[in-house]
Amino acid sequence: MFFKYSIMYVADVPATVDFYERAFGLRRRFIHESNLYAEMDTGDTILAFSGEAMAEMSDLAIRPNRPTDVAAGFETAFVTEDPRGAYKTAVAAGASAIKPPTEKPWGQVVGYVRDLNGCLVEICSPVEG
Amino acid sequence: MLRFPSDGEEVLGPVAALVSGPATRFHAVSIEAGTCFVGIRLRPGTAKPVLGISPGLITNEVLKGEVALMLVPALGALVQKLTRGSWTVGGVMQQLSSFVDDRCADGGVNSTTPLIDALHVSGGRLPIRDIAALHTMSVRTVHRRITEATGLTPKELAMVIQFHRALRLRLRDGLGVAATALEAGYSDQAHMTRVFRRLGGVSPARLPELALAGLPI
Numbered sequence: 001m002f003f004k005y006s007i008m009y010v011a012d013v014p015a016t017v018d019f020y021e022r023a024f025g026l027r028r029r030f031i032h033e034s035n036l037y038a039e040m041d042t043g044d045t046i047l048a049f050s051g052e053a054m055a056e057m058s059d060l061a062i063r064p065n066r067p068t069d070v071a072a073g074f075e076t077a078f079v080t081e082d083p084r085g086a087y088k089t090a091v092a093a094g095a096s097a098i099k100p101p102t103e104k105p106w107g108q109v110v111g112y113v114r115d116l117n118g119c120l121v122e123i124c125s126p127v128e129g
Numbered sequence: 130m131l132r133f134p135s136d137g138e139e140v141l142g143p144v145a146a147l148v149s150g151p152a153t154r155f156h157a158v159s160i161e162a163g164t165c166f167v168g169i170r171l172r173p174g175t176a177k178p179v180l181g182i183s184p185g186l187i188t189n190e191v192l193k194g195e196v197a198l199m200l201v202p203a204l205g206a207l208v209q210k211l212t213r214g215s216w217t218v219g220g221v222m223q224q225l226s227s228f229v230d231d232r233c234a235d236g237g238v239n240s241t242t243p244l245i246d247a248l249h250v251s252g253g254r255l256p257i258r259d260i261a262a263l264h265t266m267s268v269r270t271v272h273r274r275i276t277e278a279t280g281l282t283p284k285e286l287a288m289v290i291q292f293h294r295a296l297r298l299r300l301r302d303g304l305g306v307a308a309t310a311l312e313a314g315y316s317d318q319a320h321m322t323r324v325f326r327r328l329g330g331v332s333p334a335r336l337p338e339l340a341l342a343g344l345p346i
Binding site for chain 2: 009011052053055056059060061062063064066068069
């Protein structure tokens with residue numbers, strides 16, 4: 001078994017794809033014509049978005065992610081050589097600023113925003129060494 | 130819902146209309162051989178434009194024949210058309226489908242839809258105060274809107290949604306009784322059993338083989 005997908009259930013799949021492109025510079029791989037599923041071009045491990053209706057169709061029950069709610073207990077992390085610039089871009093694109101990038105004792109620069117659905121996103125520099 | 134005598138292919142007698150309101154309990158129906166039913170189940174919150182009445186007026190009611198036509202006069206023309214002509218079962222299904230489509234042109238989507246969707250997505254497990262907070266509304270507003278749109282209070286609707294999901298977990302996914310109770314969010318197995326008896330007239334441990342006759346839940 002290997003880790004292939006991380007799938008977020010979201011209220012609006014196309015809007016989320018659009019947001020991740022603008023805020024984090026990702027590119028879409030495809031959006032299904034139903035607008036209920038999309039994959040981003042993230043390499044071997046795929047970040048995907050699924051419409052909330054898909055959860056019910058699969059007999060799942062979830063707590064919907066909303067910016068008005070406390071964030072769910074997981075995060076997505078993007079690595080960049082310029083976390084401070086990326087943070088600004090994300091916030092300018094509509095991400096909620098949570099914690100501007102600061103340097104950790106181990107030298108990594110780490111910041112946090114919440115995406116349009118209220119999910120935590122970390123923007124960080126590569127871990128040195 | 131339309132009921133008529135049939136051999137499974139053709140309509141062989143008068144077509145009667147039935148309108149089943151939102152329900153918090155089951156209705157036992159006795160069926161004679163050679164009776165055919167064609168129906169459309171309306172997603173909670175979409176009944177008002179289709180029926181032309183507030184669903185709360187017919188909560189836990191099943192209207193039959195003349196009573197159904199009196200309350201939903203638009204059904205009269207459809208029933209007359211189907212009774213006069215010669216129809217196949219598939220034809221009746223199509224007619225009923227376009228009747229609903231015509232009266233629900235916007236798909237029934239409105240500002241209350243996200244509130245009802247949040248209950249569906251969470252399998253009926255999100256408390257009303259959380260739904261209110263998620264949509265920056267007061268608990269009172271959420272209560273009023275859901276009750277007006279569905280004919281059930283949010284608590285009743287959540288109970289039905291949770292029951293349907295538990296049924297699917299048992300029937301479609303083959304989950305055991307204890308695992309179903311846990312995943313569906315019942316406090317314990319006894320709690321789930323009480324709800325199954327009240328809403329479905331069945332026991333979760335011994336679901337009849339023909340429960341819902343293979344209908345999608």
